[in-house]
Amino acid sequence: MEPTGSGGGPASRPDGRARVPVAIEEAIAAAAMAAIVLITFANVVVRYFTDESFAFTEEFSVFLMVVLAFAGASAAFVKNSHIRVSFFVEKLAPRRALAVELAVMAIAIALFLVIGGFGVVLALDDVRFETTSPGIGVPQWLYSIWLPVLSAAIVMRLAGRIVRLVRGRA
Amino acid sequence: MAGEGALLLAAGFVLLLLAGAPLAVVLGATGAFVILVERLGIMSVPTNVYGGIAKYPLLALPVFILAGMVFERSGVALRIVRFMSALVGSRRGAQGVVAILVCMLLGGISGSGPADAAAVAMVMIPGMAKQGYPREFSASLIAAAGSTAILIPPSIAFIVYSVLLPQASVPALFAGGIIPGMLAGLSLVLPVLYFSLKHGWGAAEAGERIGVWASFRDAIWGLAAPVIILGGLRTGFFTPTEAAVVAAIYGFFVGIVIYRSLDLRTIYRVLVESAEISAIVMIIIALAAVFAHAGNTVGAFDAFAQGLLGVTGNEAMMLILVMLMILIAGMFLDGVSIFLVFLPILVPIMNQFRWDPVWFGILLTMNIAIGQFTPPLAVNLMVTSKIAGVSMESTVRWVVWMVLAMLGALALVALFPQLALWLPGMMGF
Numbered sequence: 001m002e003p004t005g006s007g008g009g010p011a012s013r014p015d016g017r018a019r020v021p022v023a024i025e026e027a028i029a030a031a032a033m034a035a036i037v038l039i040t041f042a043n044v045v046v047r048y049f050t051d052e053s054f055a056f057t058e059e060f061s062v063f064l065m066v067v068l069a070f071a072g073a074s075a076a077f078v079k080n081s082h083i084r085v086s087f088f089v090e091k092l093a094p095r096r097a098l099a100v101e102l103a104v105m106a107i108a109i110a111l112f113l114v115i116g117g118f119g120v121v122l123a124l125d126d127v128r129f130e131t132t133s134p135g136i137g138v139p140q141w142l143y144s145i146w147l148p149v150l151s152a153a154i155v156m157r158l159a160g161r162i163v164r165l166v167r168g169r170a
Numbered sequence: 171m172a173g174e175g176a177l178l179l180a181a182g183f184v185l186l187l188l189a190g191a192p193l194a195v196v197l198g199a200t201g202a203f204v205i206l207v208e209r210l211g212i213m214s215v216p217t218n219v220y221g222g223i224a225k226y227p228l229l230a231l232p233v234f235i236l237a238g239m240v241f242e243r244s245g246v247a248l249r250i251v252r253f254m255s256a257l258v259g260s261r262r263g264a265q266g267v268v269a270i271l272v273c274m275l276l277g278g279i280s281g282s283g284p285a286d287a288a289a290v291a292m293v294m295i296p297g298m299a300k301q302g303y304p305r306e307f308s309a310s311l312i313a314a315a316g317s318t319a320i321l322i323p324p325s326i327a328f329i330v331y332s333v334l335l336p337q338a339s340v341p342a343l344f345a346g347g348i349i350p351g352m353l354a355g356l357s358l359v360l361p362v363l364y365f366s367l368k369h370g371w372g373a374a375e376a377g378e379r380i381g382v383w384a385s386f387r388d389a390i391w392g393l394a395a396p397v398i399i400l401g402g403l404r405t406g407f408f409t410p411t412e413a414a415v416v417a418a419i420y421g422f423f424v425g426i427v428i429y430r431s432l433d434l435r436t437i438y439r440v441l442v443e444s445a446e447i448s449a450i451v452m453i454i455i456a457l458a459a460v461f462a463h464a465g466n467t468v469g470a471f472d473a474f475a476q477g478l479l480g481v482t483g484n485e486a487m488m489l490i491l492v493m494l495m496i497l498i499a500g501m502f503l504d505g506v507s508i509f510l511v512f513l514p515i516l517v518p519i520m521n522q523f524r525w526d527p528v529w530f531g532i533l534l535t536m537n538i539a540i541g542q543f544t545p546p547l548a549v550n551l552m553v554t555s556k557i558a559g560v561s562m563e564s565t566v567r568w569v570v571w572m573v574l575a576m577l578g579a580l581a582l583v584a585l586f587p588q589l590a591l592w593l594p595g596m597m598g599f
Binding site for chain 1 (some may be wrong): 186187188189190191192193194195198199202212213215216217219220223224225226228229232233236408411412415416418419438441442444445446448449450451452453454455456457502503504507547
């Protein structure tokens, strides 16, 4: 993998040897960030010149933020850059520490399976009841479907990390 | 008494946290587990995850992180260091004071302590070493001064505090943080001057001299950023999110057109890295919503708050107890995480004593700031020690004095709430 740029921030501890390039999630997260900035800035400019607002786009920006959070979190699982208290685990013998880390990853997988699985139910409800979004008025499932999709991506990243942890031990 | 659900929630939280699980997973897994076991309705898990992030005020968070990183990468930090050095000149203790001022000014652009501390440490520690400052001292000082970033607006921690506690508005918190943030930063001048005069640091000639005027003209674009951010908020023309966006666009403009330091590739990396740092924070916020839902439904937070209130009914004692708790938490975790974990427990206590939510938020944030450079688990100190190439143990003899100095500033704000409340009151927030 390419290095994550020059220093800076807690996000630059690459151990990204994942076979599926993490650049995919990076691109999605960056695109979401850029879109949020552009939409909000356009809103400021339009309001300044015309006194009109298209505040209803807030709904879309807020949705982009959910995409940004999940895509970025997925990349952060690959790079192992999530905020955690590693102080106590580092005191353990390497084999114990590995066992604890594997258990933690399994719990994380279970969590995102629950979010994704019941996220599907949530999206199906939106389809069945033909819910439309409050701002723009598009079908709500166009938004809610992304929660399970992105959760599934995170589950696969976590599984990949487990595989690398087990292999790295040999 | 705390019920079964509350005990499960507390036990799961502590166990997973100590096991080194990512905080997001700690909160989400514990919350989802309690929701399953107590049959609180599993559909609340995905609903709370989505609803936890999908809030308009929270949009300010990723954009302020982006703005801070744009200013850092475009070379604004470096130019501000040069200007401050030229302004203060080379006397005993001068560079130490410069380090404090630069950290505070950068805090007025970005919202995160460790990032500021890292930027300043990389630029300043080598120069300070040439003038006789021990690297251990410089690392301690910059870690301490960098921690003021979460007090000086724009502050990510304040944005999250306001999302959790809407009666404390972001503009009020931003305005309220200015004086306490400056007090916290300036309190560090005392140990700097004392040790510099005692040991004669900074008396040596500092290489090339840069003109004050030339360096000011170079740095003016960066110096104007806090004015734009706070000015836009002050006039009420911008929401915090819009102020953040304008700051980011301004930063791109300065980096691309004025300094010509940002090319397309750098811009892309800035977008990626700021998105990732934001995501790390926001996924915690999303999963903390699950935890909060579980905790509120089983009455865990009220039970813990009542437990704390049972320890002491004395207002001053309680305030000290709360602050001590947050300071210790600050040694382990960042400000945003601490608010997400502790605010549900602290809000009932705050209401009980009718503490002002803005003042209370600022006090808590000061404690978090101090925790961030208090060994042995200080986030900021970890970063600056690594850059200085010294062990964290070796900084202890210096950093103790910085902790004491900033505790002094904290005591002032605790005793005189007007230090935090006068400015927002005057500005009409």
